[in-house]
Amino acid sequence: MIEALGAGPVEMFASSGGAVTALALIAACPGDVTTLVAHEPPLIPVLPDARAAERARAGVRDAYEDRGWGAGMAAFIRMTSWEGEFTGDYFAQPAPDPATFGIPAEDDGSRDDPLLSDRSWAVSDYRPDAEALAATPTRVVIAVGEETGDAFTARTAVATAELLGQTATVFPSNHGGFLDGEFGHAGQPEAFAHKLREILDAAARRSSS
Incomplete structure (x- = not known):
């Protein structure tokens, strides 16, 4: 352009x-x-805990695919707001409740959000x-x-x-x-x-x- x-x-x-x-x-x-x-x-590739960050990102995708946009967005917010490296403490947490973030939990059946699916991974995988x-x-x-x-x-x-x-x-x-x-x-x-x-x-x- x-x-x-x-x-x-x-x-x-x-x-x-x-x-x-x-x-x-x-x-x-x-x-x-x-x-x-x-x-x-x-x-993600520039992080010292890149493999753990990839696992956390996959958790966002899985929540979205399994339970819909609200669950996926709640998982995304938790991932991106987590302080420090993605340790065992991060992965030991229960799935976040979308209502905590004021997000509706109902699943409308759509799975076309590129941010929450693996279609956005080419961006975060870039080195x-x-x-x-x-x-x-x-x-x-x-x-x-x-x-x-x-x-x-x-x-x-x-x-x-x-x-x-x-x-x-x-x-x-x-x-x-x-x-x-x-x-x-x-x-x-x-x-x-x-x-x-x-x-x-x-x-x-x-x-x-």
Whole structure:
């Protein structure tokens, strides 16, 4: 799209699965992006407990396939909010009750949600090509929310940054920090936008000097 529109090179912000896609983009098309801010990419292969994280992810898929969207989403929320590595304590827990999260438990029979099925695994299974990213002219900034703590996407962000030889840049709020309350758990969109602009402006000054 960047090439078709004649819009490149561009500055890019991408979050979660979009951040994974953006990392793949600049590895393949390094001239299309000047600066990439990749916010909390959920990359399982970079984790020290990757096998356990894969098992936790499979548990989300299984809950969805067995009991429907509510059960799957409850399992997804528990997985992504778990602090630290996925240990025996995580797997010893009983299945979470969707009502705990205000989610309906009724199974409508549908199984077309890509987030909760294994159709999304190609995203979380992606491993960034550190050599390709180091060779690209794109400035890559891996970002992590200050409120995400030691939960799944904070750990993947920190580990991805380390893989690329950097320290994750702290942004305001949480995994959805750029969203307001209209979309559920409210972030801090104004503070988030200010931090993003600060980074992009600094990158632009550096490239022009």
